[in-house]
Amino acid sequence: MKKSIKNIFVEGAITPEKIAQSIAAHQSKTGIGAHDIFLGQVRADEIEGKIVQAIEFTAQIEMANQICHDIKEHTFERHPIHCMHIYHSIGKVKAGEICIFVFVSAAHRTTVFNALQEVVNEIKANVPIFGKELFEDETHQWKENK
Amino acid sequence: MKKSIKNIFVEGAITPEKIAQSIAAHQSKTGIGAHDIFLGQVRADEIEGKIVQAIEFTAQIEMANQICHDIKEHTFERHPIHCMHIYHSIGKVKAGEICIFVFVSAAHRTTVFNALQEVVNEIKANVPIFGKELFEDETHQWKENK
């Protein structure tokens, strides 16, 4: 049976409380021995004298959800993980706030370390999400991933 | 100036709320772009027909804190990280609960991925902490790290 495609998007910043709830939800899964969590936080970068105040994210939402679903299936095939969750902000996220939350769980730590890095790199490379860095003077610049 | 040696130990399980508070405390550090968090959770392993109910941790606390302090200093020297925190449980932690929380923050994701793995491996190898796996019938077995 195919799993249904989940919505990865969260309006605005991802809160520490949401992350805590997600961690707590795994306490009944007693085969898990290791969790690895990646969080991306909006940096107040200085670009030509102007400081980034926030990033506004847009996306091709349907395709982004489909690609994340495929990344998950692919990761479950390659690594003995128990659980995996991807959340990404849509809309405006202020500097210092969290805009991406990727959570991988397995019996052992080497599994989660390997799987998490792959997943985060694949999300950055393959998911149609676009960040617009907003400055205080209402100008902006389009974010570029390295 | 030498940083003071912090106490890594938390009595009993590390709660999701503590993790959320630690994440929230980094929102003012707007040079951070990436966090990587490792959590170790007690597995309800089955060993010769008996299931692990909890792990009871003991340690040479003063030395454990000193070694973790050295691991931190060493990690700051080798990686451009902004922040790093290590917490470990002492006493009894039930299956499904969290017994280690390692948190590394930096501007970029490759830094945190590399640093976190090193730190977790060093903690497992070099910090004098001892886990006793408790079964339901009050027998036990001493945990061994692989």
Place this chain on the structure above:
Amino acid sequence: MDVTLTYYGKLVEVVGKSKEVLDVEAITIQELVIWLENEYPDLKKLSLKIAQNNTIGELEDEITSKNIDIFPPFSGG
């Protein structure tokens, strides 16, 4: 066949619109890219990705969907 092109991210600014309808017959993605770069020369500086049915296409793929997404480099995370 009327095909709706949807522009994303900075492309909305570069081409000055978020959508437009194009009447095309049996063209490939490569031919669409040529048309786009001709119509909007500033697009030549960007490495475009073209998707139909939520999948990034290869240059030789024929356009079969009525909805085509045109992306600049992704910058999520």
Place this chain on the structure above:
Amino acid sequence: MDVTLTYYGKLVEVVGKSKEVLDVEAITIQELVIWLENEYPDLKKLSLKIAQNNTIGELEDEITSKNIDIFPPFSGG
């Protein structure tokens, strides 16, 4: 010199106590290990680590501290 040996983890069970005092003069860690394995043959199966002043010692190090920690393999995390 009276030296207090403190046993940790499973060693407390193997040797049947958590501390003991030993009167030694100018011995190395290696000599202490030999004494321990002689006194408690079951320790031979374990790879012991010996620390003084919160630092794991090398076999050739002389014992200078009055408090010596004797560890089984670490199993934190």
